[in-house]
Amino acid sequence: MSxxxxxxxxxxxxxxxxxxxxxLLGMCPAMAMTTSATNGFGxxxxxxxxxxxxxxxxxxxxxxxxxxVRIPVFILIVAAMVTVVDLAMNxxxxxxxKVLGLFIPLIxxxxxxxxxxxxxxxxxxxxxxxxxxxxxxxxxxxxxxxIGAVREIVGNGTLFADASLLFGPSFKxxxxxxxxxxxxxxxxILPPGGFLxxxxxxVVKRMVDLRxxxxxxxGGAHSVA
Amino acid sequence: MHTPDTLLPQPAAMKxxxxxxxxxxxxxxxxxxxxxxxxxxxxxxxxxxxxxxxxQNSLAQVIPSxxxxxxxxxxxxxxxxxxxxxxxxxxxxKAGTVTGVAYEIYGSGYAGEMKLMLGIAADGRVxxxxxxxxxxxxxxxxxxxxxxxxxxxxxxxLSLGNPxxxxxxxKKDGGQFDQFAGATITPRGVLAAIxxxxxxxxxxxxxxxxxx
Numbered sequence: 001m002s003x004x005x006x007x008x009x010x011x012x013x014x015x016x017x018x019x020x021x022x023x024l025l026g027m028c029p030a031m032a033m034t035t036s037a038t039n040g041f042g043x044x045x046x047x048x049x050x051x052x053x054x055x056x057x058x059x060x061x062x063x064x065x066x067x068x069v070r071i072p073v074f075i076l077i078v079a080a081m082v083t084v085v086d087l088a089m090n091x092x093x094x095x096x097x098k099v100l101g102l103f104i105p106l107i108x109x110x111x112x113x114x115x116x117x118x119x120x121x122x123x124x125x126x127x128x129x130x131x132x133x134x135x136x137x138x139x140x141x142x143x144x145x146x147i148g149a150v151r152e153i154v155g156n157g158t159l160f161a162d163a164s165l166l167f168g169p170s171f172k173x174x175x176x177x178x179x180x181x182x183x184x185x186x187x188x189i190l191p192p193g194g195f196l197x198x199x200x201x202x203v204v205k206r207m208v209d210l211r212x213x214x215x216x217x218x219g220g221a222h223s224v225a
Numbered sequence: 226m227h228t229p230d231t232l233l234p235q236p237a238a239m240k241x242x243x244x245x246x247x248x249x250x251x252x253x254x255x256x257x258x259x260x261x262x263x264x265x266x267x268x269x270x271x272x273x274x275x276x277x278x279x280x281q282n283s284l285a286q287v288i289p290s291x292x293x294x295x296x297x298x299x300x301x302x303x304x305x306x307x308x309x310x311x312x313x314x315x316x317x318x319k320a321g322t323v324t325g326v327a328y329e330i331y332g333s334g335y336a337g338e339m340k341l342m343l344g345i346a347a348d349g350r351v352x353x354x355x356x357x358x359x360x361x362x363x364x365x366x367x368x369x370x371x372x373x374x375x376x377x378x379x380x381x382x383l384s385l386g387n388p389x390x391x392x393x394x395x396k397k398d399g400g401q402f403d404q405f406a407g408a409t410i411t412p413r414g415v416l417a418a419i420x421x422x423x424x425x426x427x428x429x430x431x432x433x434x435x436x437x
Contacts, residue, residue, distance in 0.1 A: 091268035
């Protein structure tokens with residue numbers, strides 16, 4: 001693989017074929033976990049770790065997995081990686097786990113990792129697959145952080161609230177209050193806000209792509225799930 | 226006239242299901258099952274230690290260290306509360322005498338059950354209340370957490386009788402405690418939980434504070 005291929009993988013994952021905004025996958029965590037930018041960021045990072053690890057493993061074993069049993073094997077690998085991350089974080093990154101712990105088991109129900117395993121890792125060598133999982137996960141992180149940021153600013157008037165609980169006291173400085181307390185539109189924090197903001201950000205992404213003269217990649221065109 | 230039904234799968238055209246697929250799936254299950262077992266073993270002690278630390282931390286917040294010289298986490302008593310639910314009572318002792326107890330209390334909030342830890346001194350005063358787990362709306366109902374507001378601290382030092390029992394309610398219900406702007410159900414649930422916890426202490430005072 002040449003370096004331009006790696007660039008394509010990175011660009012695909014982060015923007016062109018973004019899991020949330022282009023493929024419309026992983027909608028459940030994208031809307032349920034984005035009540036704040038910090039929550040979205042944490043959920044995205046945990047997903048990225050699981051995606052990179054499971055893509056790498058599937059690519060290694062791809063010649064031994066037959067067509068007939070590939071879906072159960074993929075699910076098995078994703079579920080095993082999620083459990084390993086869950087246990088390891090609980091034991092060795094406990095402060096982070098207390099914030100993110102509830103979200104981690106939900107990664108299993110996210111169809112984005114499964115879609116990338118089927119569409120990419122099942123056919124490609126280990127390194128590109130690892131990078132595809134990583135960048136798709138980072139693109140997912142960007143999307144969730146963006147949705148969380150908009151909902152948090154409009155709904156609560158803050159940005160990156162409680163970031164210091166997630167990353168340590170030195171991140172206190174990025175916790176911003178942009179609007180006075182109690183002026184937020186509560187609905188944006190509640191489930192309808194998740195749908196509204198996700199939809200609007202999909203529109204924004206497509207408008208940017210159209211303006212740049214790009215072909216719009218329709219949701220589902222590159223995926224199975 | 227007889228025409229063959231070509232829509233049905235023809236047995237001859239179907240490949241017999243290979244045993245090999247089952248073997249492959251089984252191998253992966255075995256391999257990853259082993260990986261999970263190893264991870265579980267490696268993390269078991271650390272996770273148990275973290276869980277103990279968590280419990281010690283939440284107890285330390287509702288039982289001041291000045292009133293005990295024992296380790297309340299290990300000095301426990303299992304009792305049934307008024308709803309028949311088993312609760313673990315942690316006892317703080319100084320020189321063998323019980324100076325305070327702490328136990329979990331439960332209230333129903335806007336989005337399901339809330340779990341709190343209540344600390345009570347031997348004379349029935351509230352030592353402290355802390356939320357352990359809840360699913361209330363972020364930015365609205367979660368002001369019951371001590372890191373998001375000092376609302377939960379206002380119960381310290383109060384007891385059943387101060388204020389009188391009928392005043393242990395939110396202002397909207399004729400009590401004396403503030404609800405939050407836009408959220409009444411959450412504080413109402415917390416107050417009901419604390420009331421229940423105080424009643425439990427009053428009903429079982431002898432059993433809770435007896436020195437064994």
